[in-house]
Structure formats: C-alpha cells, structure tokens
Amino acid sequence: MHPIIRLVNRNITISVNPGFLIWQVIFPLIYIFVAGFAYTALIDNVPFGNKDLTYPAFLASGMIGFNIMNSTLVSGIIIWNDRRHGMFEQIMSGPFTRVHYILSNIATIAIIGLVSAGLIAAVGYPVFFESVEFSPVTIPLIIFSSITGAILFGSIASIISTRLRSSEGFNVIINTVFLFFAFVSTAFYPASGAPQPLATIFYLNPLTYLVDIIRAGIFGTITEFVILEMVILAVLASILFIIATRLLTKLDF
Amino acid sequence: MSCIEVHSLSKSYSSILAVDTIDLSVESGQVFGFLGPNGAGKSTVIKLLTTLIQPDSGQISVLGVNAIKEPLKIRKKIGVVLQQPSYEPTLSVEKSLEKYGMMWNVDKKTRQIRTEELLESFELTQIRKKKNEDLSIGQRRRVQVAREFMHDMDLLFLDEPTVGLDPSARRKLLDFLKNKVKDTGMTIFYTTHVLTEAEYLCDNIAIINNGKIITVDSPNELKNRFGNEKTIKIHVSEQFIQLPNLLKDIPDCNIEKSDGIIITIHSTNSEIVLMNILKILNQNNIPISDLSAMPTNLEEIFLKVVSDSDASNN
Numbered sequence: 082m083h084p085i086i087r088l089v090n091r092n093i094t095i096s097v098n099p100g101f102l103i104w105q106v107i108f109p110l111i112y113i114f115v116a117g118f119a120y121t122a123l124i125d126n127v128p129f130g131n132k133d134l135t136y137p138a139f140l141a142s143g144m145i146g147f148n149i150m151n152s153t154l155v156s157g158i159i160i161w162n163d164r165r166h167g168m169f170e171q172i173m174s175g176p177f178t179r180v181h182y183i184l185s186n187i188a189t190i191a192i193i194g195l196v197s198a199g200l201i202a203a204v205g206y207p208v209f210f211e212s213v214e215f216s217p218v219t220i221p222l223i224i225f226s227s228i229t230g231a232i233l234f235g236s237i238a239s240i241i242s243t244r245l246r247s248s249e250g251f252n253v254i255i256n257t258v259f260l261f262f263a264f265v266s267t268a269f270y271p272a273s274g275a276p277q278p279l280a281t282i283f284y285l286n287p288l289t290y291l292v293d294i295i296r297a298g299i300f301g302t303i304t305e306f307v308i309l310e311m312v313i314l315a316v317l318a319s320i321l322f323i324i325a326t327r328l329l330t331k332l333d334f
Numbered sequence: 335m336s337c338i339e340v341h342s343l344s345k346s347y348s349s350i351l352a353v354d355t356i357d358l359s360v361e362s363g364q365v366f367g368f369l370g371p372n373g374a375g376k377s378t379v380i381k382l383l384t385t386l387i388q389p390d391s392g393q394i395s396v397l398g399v400n401a402i403k404e405p406l407k408i409r410k411k412i413g414v415v416l417q418q419p420s421y422e423p424t425l426s427v428e429k430s431l432e433k434y435g436m437m438w439n440v441d442k443k444t445r446q447i448r449t450e451e452l453l454e455s456f457e458l459t460q461i462r463k464k465k466n467e468d469l470s471i472g473q474r475r476r477v478q479v480a481r482e483f484m485h486d487m488d489l490l491f492l493d494e495p496t497v498g499l500d501p502s503a504r505r506k507l508l509d510f511l512k513n514k515v516k517d518t519g520m521t522i523f524y525t526t527h528v529l530t531e532a533e534y535l536c537d538n539i540a541i542i543n544n545g546k547i548i549t550v551d552s553p554n555e556l557k558n559r560f561g562n563e564k565t566i567k568i569h570v571s572e573q574f575i576q577l578p579n580l581l582k583d584i585p586d587c588n589i590e591k592s593d594g595i596i597i598t599i600h601s602t603n604s605e606i607v608l609m610n611i612l613k614i615l616n617q618n619n620i621p622i623s624d625l626s627a628m629p630t631n632l633e634e635i636f637l638k639v640v641s642d643s644d645a646s647n648n
C-alpha cells in the first residue's frame with residue numbers, strides 16, 4: 082500500500098468517532114429540516130440564476146458547502162493533536178515524508194467532505210428534488226467543490242494549527258473563523274436579501290463561492306460568473322495550500 | 335559491519351552548541367549505549383541519526399546510507415522511540431499497536447500475531463482495551479516502546495525508554511531488548527543517564543558531555559581503564575577528626591572525604607594501603623566498626639569522567 086493511503090487509513094481511524102458523526106452528519110440534517118421549514122414562513126422563494134428555489138432547497142444545498150468546510154476541521158485537529166501528542170515527530174521518523182503527511186491530510190478531508198456532502202445530498206434530496214436539474218456536470222462540480230474546498234479550508238485549518246502553541250487556542254480560533262465564514266456567506270441566506278455592504282462582504286468569502294458552485298451543479302444554473310468563481314476558488318486554494326505546506330515543512334522538532 | 339558512521343558532526347541551536355564535532359562508529363549486532371547527563375546532547379544526536387533534523391556540518395551514514403542525501407531510505411529501515419511521549423489518545427492499546435503495524439505496511443496476519451505477542455511481553459494484556467489517554471505515564475511509555483516492535487528493522491533508536499517505568503518493568507524491558515538483539519541480530523542505539531542500565535544492557539558505551547564524546551568502551555574496559563582502583567570505606571566507632579591526617583602519608587592513598595567517622599579512600603593499590611591503614615589505626619587504638627574495599631563502580635567512574643570533562647572545559 083502507498084504511504085499516503087496508510088496515513089489516510091490512520092487519519093480516518095482516529096477522526097471518525099460518534100461525536101464527530103453527530104456534529105458532521107446528524108446535526109446538519111436536523112438543521113435542514115427544522116430550520117429549513119421553520120424559516121420558510123419568513124423567507125420567500127429565493128431567486129437563483131433563472132430559478133426560484135424554496136428556502137429549504139436553498140438551505141440544504143448551502144449546507145453541503147458548509148459541511149465541506151466543516152469537515153476540514155478534521156485536518157487541523159489531526160495536525161494539532163499530532164504535534165501535541167508527539168505523533169508528528171513519530172511519523173516523520175518513520176517511512177513517510179512531510180509531503181506524504183500533508184497530502185494524506187488533504188485526502189482525508191476530501192473523503193470525509195465528499196462522503197458527508199453525499200449523505201446530506203441524499204437525505205436532503207426530498208427537500209430540493211423539485212428544483213434539481215441533474216446534468217453531466219452535477220457530479221463533477223460537487224467533486225470539484227469537495228476537493229477544492231478541502232484544500233482551501235484544510236490549508237486554513239493547517240495554517241492555524243501550525244502557528245499556535247497554546248492548547249486552548251486552536252479550537253476557539255478555528256471555530257470563530259469558520260463561524261464567521263458560515264454566517265457571512267450565502268450558505269444559510271441569500272445575498273439578495275442582505276443589506277448592500279453585507280452582500281458585498283459575502284463575496285469576499287470563499288465559502289460563498291463554494292456554495293454557489295455547488296448550487297450551480299445541483300440546480301443546473303452554470304453561468305460565466307460561476308466559472309469565474311471556480312477559477313478564483315482554485316487559485317485561492319493553491320495559494321493557501323502552498324503557504325500551509327511551507328509552514329508545515331518549517332516546523333522543527 | 336559498521337552500522338552507524340559519524341564524522342565531525344556538529345549541531346547548534348541558536349547560541350547552544352548541542353553536538354560538538356562528534357566522531358562515532360557503531361558496529362552491527364550490539365546494544366550501543368549513549369550515556370550522559372541531562373542536556374549532554376543525547377537526544378540531539380538521535381534526532382540527527384534518525385534524520386529528523388539536519389546537522390550544521392559533518393557526515394552521517396546509517397546502515398550504509400547517507401543521512402543527508404537519502405533520509406527516507408534510512409527511515410524505512412530503522413525504528414525510533416523518542417524521548418518525548420507519543421500516542422494516539424483516542425485509540426485503545428491494542429488498536430494503537432495494530433494501526434502502527436498498518437502504518438508500517440505490515441500484513442494483517444503478522445500484525446495480529448505481533449500485537450498478541452507484544453501485549454504479552456510488555457504486560458499490557460490487562461489494559462489492552464483502555465484508551466491511551468487514560469493510561470499512566472509508565473503504561474503509555476510501555477505502549478510506545480512495544481509499538482515499535484510491530485515492524486521489522488535493522489536498527490532501533492531508544493531515547494531514555496525506561497524513564498517513568500517502575501524497577502520491575504525496567505528490568506523486563508532491558509531483558510526483552512537483550513533477547514531481541516540476540517535473536518534477530520539487530521542493533522540498538524540506547525541513550526540513558528542511568529549508568530547501571532548501560533552497564534547491564536550495553537556491549538559498548540559512549541560517554542557524552544557538553545556535546546562531546548569523552549570516551550567509548552565496553553563496560554568492562556571502562557572499569558579496567560578507570561577502575562583498577564578500589565574504594566575503601568572505613569567506619570570507626572567514635573568520631574576522630576584527626577583521622578585523615580594520620581592516613582594521608584600512606585603512599586597511593588587518595589582520601590575522598592571524611593567526617594571523622596566514615597572515611598572514603600580511593601586507591602589503585604588497595605591491599606597494601608589497607609594493611610597500612612589497619613596498622614595505623616591499631617597503633618592509635620582506634621576501634622573499627624566496619625570496613626569495606628570494593629571495586630569502584632561505573633557510576634563513580636561516570637561522575638568522575640563527566641566532572642573532569644567539565645573542569646577541562648572551564
């Protein structure tokens with residue numbers, strides 16, 4: 082077996098536990114059904130491209146993006162724990178390189194992101210099936226989103242986890258950053274309903290791009306703007322990945 | 335065959351010269367002890383040899399491979415137990431052994447067999463289902479050492495593996511290591527600050543202090559070289575402050591300390607010295623309550639060698 086696959090195996094073993102599953106899968110599902118239907122009374126149909134989406138459909142698709150972002154927490158937590166419990170040094174003194182380590186983390190969160198996105202898509206399907214327009218690009222777009230999102234947010238989580246020394250710090254900071262991304266994005270409500278300055282800030286947020294791309298895939302509304310968003314997301318992910326890799330290779334023992 | 339070859343190796347951390355132009359050669363198939371006080375540079379040498387850190391200068395060859403050019407090739411063939419604890423907090427003891435074997439690409443069947451063997455050898459069977467985060471420091475250390483034997487290796491580095499172990503677990507580990515070397519012909523590079531351990535376990539011992547290797551020899555040779563001398567201890571019945579003055583003129587009699595009741599003497603000519611002492615004590619009517627003459631132990635040699643090297647540095 083390739084070293085990266087062995088590390089992915091180990092990463093998944095140590096990350097997937099009941100607490101994680103509740104946070105990553107059960108909670109988003111409950112949220113889609115409870116919040117989705119509770120807020121339908123408050124929020125009208127949401128225009129998206131040439132479509133009108135019901136709010137639950139809008140929310141469920143946004144939740145997929147949110148979930149991909151959240152699953153990258155796993156990578157930050159793995160790096161953080163590995164440093165704190167001596168496993169980073171141990172792995173680096175074994176038959177692995179730092180590149181193996183970094184790529185295995187990215188692969189782990191891409192897998193976790195893809196699986197949980199798939200689960201939410203499958204369970205959320207009844208909520209948005211009326212507006213769904215499967216096309217040959219639906220699946221590729223979701224895969225693109227999972228992988229690019231995993232690299233982008235995973236790099237952010239890695240950067241934070243390599244910069245910190247205090248044990249309290251990591252969870253607080255990463256959750257604050259991700260909560261900020263979540264609420265200042267179009268994941269939970271549409272930019273069109275928000276006041277102008279806020280709507281602008283939405284588009285300084287990579288999560289907005291991520292959910293736009295996912296929605297475009299699910300609801301078949303690919304525009305030039307979405308393609309531009311894909312390019313921006315990919316470029317941003319590459320830059321952050323390079324920074325994260327640099328920081329990780331500089332970590333000394 | 336030479337297993338580790340090191341030439342003029344140096345490594346500094348900002349202002350501290352942790353390893354100072356070291357030369358070292360370790361033959362295969364033995365336990366090589368690396369003995370030194372805290373801060374001597376033992377862990378830094380291990381990190382250099384295991385390619386975790388890069389030297390400032392010098393050459394390192396491990397198992398015939400250049401450590402600076404092909405670090406991964408070396409890491410595939412060695413095992414490492416670092417001084418720092420390392421564990422997967424959420425995994426059980428047996429699962430962490432099993433997963434560690436998987437990480438080393440050991441096939442499933444072998445993993446199962448080895449897990450059982452190691453749980454047994456390291457007395458972990460009782461706690462096999464416990465999570466690592468719930469273990470005591472000593473138990474965790476045992477898991478960390480046991481885990482390394484999940485995979486095959488030609489050379490194993492152990493950095494103070496017995497710290498935190500109770501005396502019986504300590505002895506069990508040393509015996510386990512001795513047997514491994516005997517059965518498999520592997521080489522072990524073992525650091526410790528405890529001399530009795532090095533004496534019990536190692537075929538050769540290097541003494542390191544302030545980043546420099548002071549001497550390399552077998553435990554017996556070390557004793558012969560530094561320890562032809564004996565330590566004589568005399569315990570008199572009543573305090574007699576003038577005692578050192580009476581004895582100081584005996585040839586070859588180095589008085590280490592005296593409080594008037596117990597006097598400690600080093601000598602390379604202990605029999606003659608002892609006879610002279612008894613004569614003088616007898617002439618002065620000083621009753622003796624106890625007397626012993628023992629070969630100076632390695633502990634004392636170690637302390638002496640280290641303090642001599644400190645003195646010559648200043």
Ligand SMILES: Nc1ncnc2c1ncn2[C@@H]1O[C@H](COP(=O)(O)OP(=O)(O)O)[C@@H](O)[C@H]1O
Pocket residue numbers: 334347348350351352370371372373374375376377378379
């Ligand atoms: N990462 C580090 N940064 C700065 N100084 C270090 C570092 N690691 C070790 N040192 C210093 O290098 C010297 C040797 O340390 P070490 O190799 O750990 O000694 P030993 O293992 O023999 O106790 C010590 O003075 C120690 O303080």
Ligand SMILES: [Mg+2]
Pocket residue numbers: 373376377378417493
């Ligand atoms: Mg040390």
